[in-house]
Amino acid sequence: MNVPAPNSTAPKLTGAEKIDVTITAIVPLNDLVTRFEFKRSDGSLFPTFSGGAHTVVEMQDGDRKRLNPYSLMSDPANRETFAISVRRDDEGRGGSLFMHNKVKIGDPMVISYPVNLFSLDLRARKHLFIAGGIGITPFLAQIKQLVRTNGNWELHYSCRNASLGSYVDELTQKYPHSVHIHYDDEKDFIDLENLLHGQPIGTHLYVCGPKGMIEWVRSTAGAAGWPTAHIHYEEFLAPKPGKPFAVRLAKSGVTVKVGAHESLLEAIERLGVEAPYLCRGGACGQCETDVIESDGAFMHRDHWLEDEEKALGVKIMPCVSRFEGKTLVLDR
Amino acid sequence: MNIQFNDETFRDDYSFKNSQRAIDRFPFPFHEDSYMYSVNMEQHQGGPVDSVYEKRFDVDEHYVSEMRDREMVLADDPLRCQSLPHMTLAGWDLLELIMVSKSEDYPELFELHREGANWHWINKPLGIDDRFVFMDDTTLPYGPMEYITRQTQGDFCVLDQREENLWMDAGIVTTQADWSLDFDIGMNFFEWHAPVPLAHEKGIFKRALKFLLNIQQGAPARRLNWTMTVNPLLDTSPENYHKWGVQKMSLTPQNLAEKQYLRVELQTFFRLPRSNALVFPIRCYLMSFKDIVSKPKWGRRLHRVVRDIPEELATYKGFIDNRPMMLEFLSRYDDGLPTSFGVWPDSHTEPALIESTS
């Protein structure tokens, strides 16, 4: 390791810089989605960010610490308040339930600096946004950014029904010509093929929503000849529960049992072993870990590793992926 | 810190010089007695008091003269500063980053007063006092990147991030070690690094890119790079090779101590907030061999590095022909004693040179 200025420390890889915040507003939007607003606890201003960025929210739930990423949906130029919108997931591992049920106005929390894995391509002549459900959140910030810089954009937003359409009213009132809402229960679906066909050259396509929607948009655009560099998507995977398994961390010389409801990354952190991460959702590549030995099956769930790498079983992304079998030894 | 700005030149009569303070804080790049390319990156969150690592953008005694030299280069060749249309937002990000950093880090030299979008910028060393509207290009005499980098030492590459790569889509480059912005504009990380020997094979660029793509707001990073330059010349560009290339042949054993410079680049990396672009400032520090050997540890070490460096690197860095002459000089400052680990001169602990009798 080459160290130009030896008295300073090596780059911190375990997540982005942290910010102490206080919850200043909790606004239920409908049965499932609630908005949480933060201000900095020391009264100073937040950094500006770029539309599409997320923050990782630390939740101290009893003796468990959860870290979940949420898209920043507030105006990127608003440096006083950051806001996220959280959809309650009754089947999930509890992060969203913690936010919905336990967090109160005035609570101190810790969030990370903004990290953008879904940024606008500023060369685009036009930005075409496709949102499904809670996938609307990154677009809310991107739209505010584009409105300020006179950007050309159009949004197609698909929701289950009118009562679950978060931010529909605000969007349609402010931007009646750019926003198109589609309700599943009215059998009103996005006519994607025609929509893509009518776009000017230089349009970039962005999609955020459920897995199925992302795949549908990517494959339809691909089949219509859109260059992959013009198709942008963001899907944060929440780690899924699974069977408990044991893993040996070779460098640290410890063995850890990964519980059914915790991720491999969380289990490693629980032992106090430093492990790199950024997105905690299988998208950024930061947590990539070498497998030294394995006898069993990998449940690879990330978007990072190539299919061949997954098949070889020599790398794992501990933020979302799991393992079932006899032995797993990691280079950590 | 009260900085006395030098009145000096980096061309023609080369009146450039380093004060004792500048010599003491020179970013000597070798932490051990040998050198090879590596992914040598660390956080850029301050450093020892008065070192070049302390502030986000180091301002030193050469500031005013360096800016004058940049103005001359740009007047001769406007293509040294280019920004593709989609990079204007990143230019504003950079202007904000530099103005905020400099006014906070050097309040006696720079002031920034902001009322909403109405900004008032005072640069005392350069005698600038401008009011403008943030994000309104028409209120500045140049584009935002050019405006602020005409007032900031070092070259700047502004990289757009997309498709898991970085693209050199804007920059101002007047103090470079033999590469051209006009040639590299629009290229990606692997394309502009193509001429570098050995590093691709070692996987260095793949790992470096991965690191850079993940640099986050509020967590800048830095690394050092170095080369050799004859005469204290800032603009060693391919465009002007016909002017400076021949000067390499003017080196003689008699003038080498004063004419041969070690050129060190302090390279930093900042994520820009609105554009999500990455800015890469490359700050150049020059020091003559004569001044380097005034620190016994640095003299010993430089001799060993220059002696043992692989031929490919000496060729790429352009000093292979002059290496024997350099070694002849440097060997007089290497008595074979061991050196301490790390880049600092350790002037108080490192033994003085044992003069050889032969």
Ligand code: HEM
């Ligand atoms: C995005 C930021 C960067 C930019 C814009 C940049 C740009 C350049 C350019 C223009 C050159 C000259 C190539 C030529 O001969 O034409 C160069 C050389 C080089 N770069 Fe980078 N670079 C960046 C980051 C890095 C990083 C992170 C590393 C880390 C390993 C690195 C390693 C090198 C090396 C080893 C050389 C050869 C330098 C020498 O021997 O003098 N670069 N770079």
Ligand code: FES
């Ligand atoms: S932390 Fe981003 S992929 Fe695992």
